[in-house]
Amino acid sequence: xxxSRSLIKTYLYKIFLLNIILATLFxxxxxNSMGGAGNKESEEIQVDKxxxxxxxxxxxxxxKLWRKTGCYSCHGGNAEGGVGPSLQDDVWVYKPTDKMLFxxxxxxxxxxxxxxxxxxxxxxxxxxxxxxIRSLYTGDKSKIIx
Amino acid sequence: xxxxxxxxxxLTILIVFNINIANSQSLVxxxxxxxxxxxxxxxxxxxxxxxxxxxxxxxQINDSNVSKLVPKWIFSLGTLDAQNTTPVIHDGVMYVxxxxxKTFALNAENGQEIWRYSHxxxxxxxxxxxxxxxNRGVAIYGDKVFVATPDAHVVALNKDxxxxxxxxTLGDWEKAYTMTVAPLVVKGNVIVxxxxxxxPTRLYIEALNSDTGKQAWRxxxxxxxxxxxxxxxxxxxxxxxxxxxxxxxxxxxxxxxILYWGTGNPNPDWDGTVRPGDNLYSNSTLAxxxxxxxxxxxxxxTPADVWDFDGNNEPILVDYGNEKVWLHGDRNGYLxxxxxxxGQFRYGKEISKVNWNTGFxxxxxxxxxxxxxxxxxxxxxxxxxxxxxxxxxNPMTVNPETGWVFVPSREICANIKSAxxxxxxxxxxxxxxxxxxxIGTIGWNTGHGQLVAFDGxxxxxxxxxxxxxxxxxxxxxxxxxxxFAGTPEGEFRAYHQETGEELWSFQTGSGIFGSxxxxxxxxxxxxxxxxxxxxxxGWAHFGEGGAPWLKDSRKGGIIIGFGLQ
Numbered sequence: 001x002x003x004s005r006s007l008i009k010t011y012l013y014k015i016f017l018l019n020i021i022l023a024t025l026f027x028x029x030x031x032n033s034m035g036g037a038g039n040k041e042s043e044e045i046q047v048d049k050x051x052x053x054x055x056x057x058x059x060x061x062x063x064k065l066w067r068k069t070g071c072y073s074c075h076g077g078n079a080e081g082g083v084g085p086s087l088q089d090d091v092w093v094y095k096p097t098d099k100m101l102f103x104x105x106x107x108x109x110x111x112x113x114x115x116x117x118x119x120x121x122x123x124x125x126x127x128x129x130x131x132x133i134r135s136l137y138t139g140d141k142s143k144i145i146x
Numbered sequence: 147x148x149x150x151x152x153x154x155x156x157l158t159i160l161i162v163f164n165i166n167i168a169n170s171q172s173l174v175x176x177x178x179x180x181x182x183x184x185x186x187x188x189x190x191x192x193x194x195x196x197x198x199x200x201x202x203x204x205x206q207i208n209d210s211n212v213s214k215l216v217p218k219w220i221f222s223l224g225t226l227d228a229q230n231t232t233p234v235i236h237d238g239v240m241y242v243x244x245x246x247x248k249t250f251a252l253n254a255e256n257g258q259e260i261w262r263y264s265h266x267x268x269x270x271x272x273x274x275x276x277x278x279x280x281n282r283g284v285a286i287y288g289d290k291v292f293v294a295t296p297d298a299h300v301v302a303l304n305k306d307x308x309x310x311x312x313x314x315t316l317g318d319w320e321k322a323y324t325m326t327v328a329p330l331v332v333k334g335n336v337i338v339x340x341x342x343x344x345x346p347t348r349l350y351i352e353a354l355n356s357d358t359g360k361q362a363w364r365x366x367x368x369x370x371x372x373x374x375x376x377x378x379x380x381x382x383x384x385x386x387x388x389x390x391x392x393x394x395x396x397x398x399x400x401x402x403x404i405l406y407w408g409t410g411n412p413n414p415d416w417d418g419t420v421r422p423g424d425n426l427y428s429n430s431t432l433a434x435x436x437x438x439x440x441x442x443x444x445x446x447x448t449p450a451d452v453w454d455f456d457g458n459n460e461p462i463l464v465d466y467g468n469e470k471v472w473l474h475g476d477r478n479g480y481l482x483x484x485x486x487x488x489g490q491f492r493y494g495k496e497i498s499k500v501n502w503n504t505g506f507x508x509x510x511x512x513x514x515x516x517x518x519x520x521x522x523x524x525x526x527x528x529x530x531x532x533x534x535x536x537x538x539x540n541p542m543t544v545n546p547e548t549g550w551v552f553v554p555s556r557e558i559c560a561n562i563k564s565a566x567x568x569x570x571x572x573x574x575x576x577x578x579x580x581x582x583x584x585i586g587t588i589g590w591n592t593g594h595g596q597l598v599a600f601d602g603x604x605x606x607x608x609x610x611x612x613x614x615x616x617x618x619x620x621x622x623x624x625x626x627x628x629x630f631a632g633t634p635e636g637e638f639r640a641y642h643q644e645t646g647e648e649l650w651s652f653q654t655g656s657g658i659f660g661s662x663x664x665x666x667x668x669x670x671x672x673x674x675x676x677x678x679x680x681x682x683x684g685w686a687h688f689g690e691g692g693a694p695w696l697k698d699s700r701k702g703g704i705i706i707g708f709g710l711q
Contacts, residue, residue: 031407068573070581073276073344077571077587081697082684086250091698108269113274 339392417584620661632658655704
């Protein structure tokens, strides 16, 4: 009787441990499946620095995307401004970090005519556009933070 | 008992009669629209009346007392970007639109909100509009208010409470079929025009039944295969994506029963190589049958346009004695007088400096100055006027009692080189929903603004008032001898119609890109004007810039109601 009680206790303990393991696995799986895109997205936006170098090859790629996407329609052929603001100068609402530019191009700016382009531009595309924008800078060089 | 029944009968008759009176007072009828010029207490359509002259017979505010004009109320529209509306007023209620798909009804005496309608816009629509997300105003008819939306809907709202009665989709915004136009109601049809000619599109003017929203007719501004004019594009492909938008409200002559409506630039804007021919019916005013949309005749201002002169601008109907004409100020720099019974050319007079042509043939066809024609290999320098005019889209006004016409204008020229697909600013291939301008390089030369007054009979220039910035508002003239105009720097001014002398001004806080209107409440005259910088202002920034001091101008979004102290 005592032995069988002990066996039951051990059995219950094992079931408890198994439940803990299963619950942990479930939470991990749930997190990956539901939050996967969000994590990827936040990873994208949390990349603080443009991984691409500002060189001629990347500038040409960025300019091509500038044309293809129609960025010039609002910002001008060389980002001098039009319906949208100039991106050449050092007058910015938000500090023009790479991260901020990436987020603005990907997601847009609520309440303005700037829409998000992440459905059309890949992560790498956006970084190339940012390279092109950086190449046009005519503002105070001491304000360069990228 | 019999007496009692008779009393009830009479009472019933009186109640029904009173209800009918009340209803008829709140309804906008065809007769009211036809005679709107004779009813200066209201402003029943954005153009003021069917002639489109934006003239009021009110004279309470006049050249002797305008210095006492002060703001009586200010209403915040709650959005920024282009505020292109003209306030419409009926029975003391003002109906206005704002950028980003908003419509409001206000108490026109104190600016108190009565209702609002916020059209739910699809995310991304602003990215399919060339020139900001503005709107030019409403139409009112019967018990409804009609508004066109950025995502190419036309919505009918209950005039009393703003609830949606019907909502029709006229185009695919994802392919850049969008709308900014203020509708015009003619004989029970709500007439609108589609925008999108900076993209590969084929655009149209459309009429909807005001009761049901069902299509009455649609007329494409670029003829289809087999139709007259289709061969004016060089290829079926060019015509398929020929643009020719129709975003300025037209005019209507009830006597001739003709609707006049403007069309804009062919696509691509600056490259004529890919569309050899006159590109009908771009850059024209079309004379249409308002019941069927049939094109009766037309006048084309800039055939085969390679300067983006975009001839949408309004036709204003004027009678000079027995002469029935329309006046039209074009972005190509000319003021035109056209016989509105048959579309025959009467004159073209320079509003601003013009050098892209050397004159006109007898039928009004321009004779090109080949030095000013951009090609893939040749950058044409100092083309006058630049693409936005001349006269931009903002409407002019005509005083029908003097016959004078007043034009908001600018003197700005540009350097342009065109380019094929894959070069300049162009995409590698034509893609619906993606801008295609045909542009290699473009740069504006610094210029200035001006108001220009003409005697519309002869086209004789009467006076010119200069300003450092272009005049970007529509204009309003009144029997009080006044001309109201606004600037992108926010100045709202009154000028003397005869002399151009500035009599009054008020700083509204942001640029004025909409148009003023006037009305009365309890016998007191008001002037209302929107203020809010926006629209396509590349002319102020690109290259050296037409007016570079406007860079980063303050945005805003208000309506101001002015009255005498």
